Structures are given as structure tokens and as C-alpha cells.
Amino acid sequence: MELGKRAAVVTGSAAGIGRGLCVGLAERGYDIVGFDVDADGNAEMADLVRSVGRDVLALTCDVGDAAQVRSAADEAIKRFGRVDVLINNAAVWNDTRLTAGSYDTQVRAFSDALGACSSGAFHCATALVPAMREAGGGDIVNILTDHVLAGHFITGLPATGYDCAKFSLWRLTESWAVELAPFGIRVNGLAFGATDTPMLRGVSPAMADAGMRPSDIAQAVANVLEHGRGGPTGRTYAFGMSRASRAEHLAGIAAIAEISED
Numbered sequence: 001m002e003l004g005k006r007a008a009v010v011t012g013s014a015a016g017i018g019r020g021l022c023v024g025l026a027e028r029g030y031d032i033v034g035f036d037v038d039a040d041g042n043a044e045m046a047d048l049v050r051s052v053g054r055d056v057l058a059l060t061c062d063v064g065d066a067a068q069v070r071s072a073a074d075e076a077i078k079r080f081g082r083v084d085v086l087i088n089n090a091a092v093w094n095d096t097r098l099t100a101g102s103y104d105t106q107v108r109a110f111s112d113a114l115g116a117c118s119s120g121a122f123h124c125a126t127a128l129v130p131a132m133r134e135a136g137g138g139d140i141v142n143i144l145t146d147h148v149l150a151g152h153f154i155t156g157l158p159a160t161g162y163d164c165a166k167f168s169l170w171r172l173t174e175s176w177a178v179e180l181a182p183f184g185i186r187v188n189g190l191a192f193g194a195t196d197t198p199m200l201r202g203v204s205p206a207m208a209d210a211g212m213r214p215s216d217i218a219q220a221v222a223n224v225l226e227h228g229r230g231g232p233t234g235r236t237y238a239f240g241m242s243r244a245s246r247a248e249h250l251a252g253i254a255a256i257a258e259i260s261e262d
């Protein structure tokens, strides 16, 4: 292990925001470990990280599978000797309506939605917090959504499993922040709206065109990380609401940097 090097684990690293987070953190000096079910997309992410001069491990891993996360986390720690940052970004937007599909398809879809997002985050945190404790601290950033914020329109959306997963990840954010504060591990969440990724393009190309870019979310994560060890924990940073302008999105991201203490 090279002294002074920092390593970040990003879930859902192969595409969209996760890929943007990997590249954005690499540009800011982190070595990257990406967990994703999409091996080809993850290999492309790895090439991008190497092109900005950082080391990278692209691991094929379904974060909803506890055994796969255990072995991927072990491989990450073996390779880099440490993990400073965990970003729980993986999620699945799928149809979990009670009025669609069959019993088997909807039960499977609900399980996939919770597996990728809330169980996946729990698996990753459980596997990696011991390494953070050993290093004297770290950061967990949970990628939420503006759906968890008061006033968000819910009725009629098909992705109830996605929303359940995000609400539970929100609660884990708050609870873990309390549990892990004595160990110097901060836990914060980002709740934001439309961002141009394959997930959103599949739902609404118009919203994707008007939305933020994955690099904007990387800047938001960087602003949270730059608060450092004494910085706020247990926060949910809200920005990038879907009907706001791009200038308002960027101002909301910049405002994260201004908050320096609890």
C-alpha cells in the first residue's frame, strides 16, 4: 500500500451516475473499486479511470447477493489495503405495480429493487466498515432521490419497489451516522432529481436532456468528502429538483461546500 493513497468503492459503477462518480473521484486522486453486474460497462469504466492516471478494480458483483459482496469487498481490501469511501449508488428502476405483470414477475422485480439499493447498501457497509474503523475513519455516501423529499408526486408511478428501497436507504443513512460517528465514519445522503443516465433515458428522454450530468453528482459527492473528518454527518443534501433550472442545480451543489460543521 502506498502511503497517502485513498480508495473509493462505488456500486453501480458501470453506467450513468456510478460511472461518472468513478471518473470524478479518480480525477480527484482516488483509486477506484467498482461493483456492478454489467462486466462490459465496468470494463469501460475501468479504462476511463486508468486514462486519468488512477488504479482501478472493476468487479462483477450483484450487491444484492451477500456472498458476492463479501468476496468483492475482500478483493478490494486485499488490492488497496484500505477503503476510505463507500458510495452506495446502485439501484434498479422497475415496474413493481400490483396491477401489472404476474405474481412471479412482480415479486422478482420488488426483490431486485430492494436488493440493488437497500440490501446492497447494507451488504457493502457491513463488509467495508471494519476496514474504515481500522483506518480511523471514512465516508459513506448514499445516493437517494428527490422522491424521499416532502411533496414529491408519488401516485401512479410504477416503481414502488425503487421508492421503498430509497426510503429505507434514507433511514439507514440517519441510523448509521449515529452508530458510526464514534469511529470517525461519516454517513450522508444526496437527494436529487433528473440526471442524464441510461436509467432516466429509458423513462423520459426529455427529462434526461434537461437534467444534470453525472459529473455534477460527482461534484456534489466531492463537496461532501471535502468537509473531512470533522464535517457534518447524517445529513441529506437536497439539490437538483427536477423542475428547477440548471443554474439552480449548480448553485445547490456549490452550497454543499459551504456547510462546514454540524
Ligand SMILES: NC(=O)c1ccc[n+]([C@@H]2O[C@H](COP(=O)([O-])OP(=O)(O)OC[C@H]3O[C@@H](n4cnc5c(N)ncnc54)[C@H](O)[C@@H]3O)[C@@H](O)[C@H]2O)c1
Pocket (backbone or CB within 6 Å): 011, 012, 013, 014, 015, 016, 017, 018, 035, 036, 037, 038, 041, 061, 062, 063, 064, 088, 089, 090, 091, 092, 115, 116, 120, 143, 144, 145, 146, 192, 193, 194, 195, 196, 197, 198, 199, 200, 211
Ligand atoms: N438518473 C436520475 O435521474 C436519478 C435521479 C435521482 C437519483 N438517481 C439515483 O442515482 C443512482 C444511479 O442511477 P442511474 O440513473 O445512473 O442508473 P443506471 O440504471 O443508469 O445505472 C445503474 C447501474 O447500477 C447497476 N446495478 C443495478 N443493479 C445492480 C446490482 N444488484 N448490483 C450491482 N450493480 C447493479 C447497473 O448495472 C448500472 O450500471 C441510483 O441510485 C438512482 O436511484 C438517479
